[in-house]
Amino acid sequence: MKITILGMGCKKCVEVYDNVKKAVEELKIDAEVVKITDAAKIAEYVMSTPGVVVDDEVIFEGKVPSVEEIKNELSKL
Amino acid sequence: MFGWLDYGARYIVENVLNMSMDTAIGSSVHFFIYDSLKIVILLSIMIFSISYIRSYFPPEKTKKILERYSGVSGNIMASLLGTVTPFCSCSSVPIFIGFIEAGVPLGVTLSFLITSPIVNEAAFAVLLASFGWQIAMIYVVSGVIIGVVGGLIIGKLGMENQVEEYVYSIRSRARKIKELTQKERLKFAYDSTRDIVKRVWLYILIGIGIGAIIHGYAPEEVLAKYAGPENPLAVIFATIIAVPLYSNALGTIPIAEALIGKGVGIGTALAFMMATTALSFPEAVLLRKVIKPKLIAVFFGITSIAIVITGYLFNILL
Numbered sequence: 001m002k003i004t005i006l007g008m009g010c011k012k013c014v015e016v017y018d019n020v021k022k023a024v025e026e027l028k029i030d031a032e033v034v035k036i037t038d039a040a041k042i043a044e045y046v047m048s049t050p051g052v053v054v055d056d057e058v059i060f061e062g063k064v065p066s067v068e069e070i071k072n073e074l075s076k077l
Numbered sequence: 078m079f080g081w082l083d084y085g086a087r088y089i090v091e092n093v094l095n096m097s098m099d100t101a102i103g104s105s106v107h108f109f110i111y112d113s114l115k116i117v118i119l120l121s122i123m124i125f126s127i128s129y130i131r132s133y134f135p136p137e138k139t140k141k142i143l144e145r146y147s148g149v150s151g152n153i154m155a156s157l158l159g160t161v162t163p164f165c166s167c168s169s170v171p172i173f174i175g176f177i178e179a180g181v182p183l184g185v186t187l188s189f190l191i192t193s194p195i196v197n198e199a200a201f202a203v204l205l206a207s208f209g210w211q212i213a214m215i216y217v218v219s220g221v222i223i224g225v226v227g228g229l230i231i232g233k234l235g236m237e238n239q240v241e242e243y244v245y246s247i248r249s250r251a252r253k254i255k256e257l258t259q260k261e262r263l264k265f266a267y268d269s270t271r272d273i274v275k276r277v278w279l280y281i282l283i284g285i286g287i288g289a290i291i292h293g294y295a296p297e298e299v300l301a302k303y304a305g306p307e308n309p310l311a312v313i314f315a316t317i318i319a320v321p322l323y324s325n326a327l328g329t330i331p332i333a334e335a336l337i338g339k340g341v342g343i344g345t346a347l348a349f350m351m352a353t354t355a356l357s358f359p360e361a362v363l364l365r366k367v368i369k370p371k372l373i374a375v376f377f378g379i380t381s382i383a384i385v386i387t388g389y390l391f392n393i394l395l
Binding site for chain 2 (some may be wrong): 007040050
């Protein structure tokens with residue numbers, strides 16, 4: 001599984017990245033977590049940042065999801 | 078509307094803290110207690126309501142709406158929608174790309190981008206708490222007008238070649254817009270309220286603290302002389318000082334409130350406030366990724382001039 005954080009580098013994006021990392025650790029799943037800060041790539045997926053994409057599907061956009069929320073969504077996939 | 082709160086704050090100052098309302102310190106402490114509570118209450122109510130409305134207008138939907146309008150009505154619509162959209166300036170770049178890619182004209186896109194940071198619900202709430210409905214509405218209306226006029230001018234200048242070429246070649250993946258349930262909208266509104274209040278309360282309290290000191294101690298004659306409505310340079314000066322203060326934008330309002338009480342022009346204070354949110358250096362840096370320096374300069378130039386004009390207008394009118 002590949003989890004991508006979309007954001008141009010503001011404080012919110014950093015929070016999302018940390019929360020995703022934590023969620024992945026707590027769920028003990030094998031996932032690669034990467035950040036995309038390139039505006040063009042971000043715009044392909046979402047218009048409001050920060051966003052979270054799993055493989056090719058957007059699961060969060062325009063908000064900082066909590067660790068719990070991320071765990072919820074990830075376990076649904 | 079907040080008479081009870083004024084009474085409560087007075088009670089605390091006079092009977093709990095045993096200070097007289099006639100002393101500088103008593104008056105400062107009263108201002109601090111009353112203003113903090115009033116602002117936090119109004120801020121929460123406002124952010125909750127606007128976030129709820131916003132849940133109906135995610136950027137994808139805004140883009141779809143704007144595709145249907147052309148000419149001036151496009152600018153007006155864009156500017157109006159700009160009043161209820163995101164707080165975070167980080168989103169301006171993907172929103173810009175999304176609009177341009179969908180064929181929304183450059184001028185219309187910029188109407189949106191100009192109004193969006195100028196008019197935000199938190200600033201509206203703090204203004205409402207500090208100055209009442211009239212000024213808060215004037216703030217929104219002038220923010221919309223600045224966006225419409227700015228976008229129209231940029232549209233007329235034909236600056237499409239000032240957008241980075243790659244923007245035109247981006248194709249976003251077509252996605253369905255998720256329709257939210259009522260429960261999800263309320264949760265969204267609750268989450269944003271908590272999030273924004275958590276982010277800004279400290280700035281506001283610091284602002285109120287400084288405001289309270291000004292309220293109790295600042296010399297009236299000096300301020301009125303240098304920053305009063307009669308000093309023609311005050312508005313320009315206020316706009317320039319505001320630019321580096323971006324992150325503390327909301328904290329500046331209670332300061333402005335106290336300053337107005339001491340004779341500073343309302344237009345001067347309004348210009349100062351708008352400039353703190355609309356003209357931010359970090360946003361310019363972000364926008365550089367999609368537009369060339371010349372258009373950034375025009376964007377900031379027009380916005381600053383519009384803010385200064387608004388400032389003068391209100392100093393004359395009010």
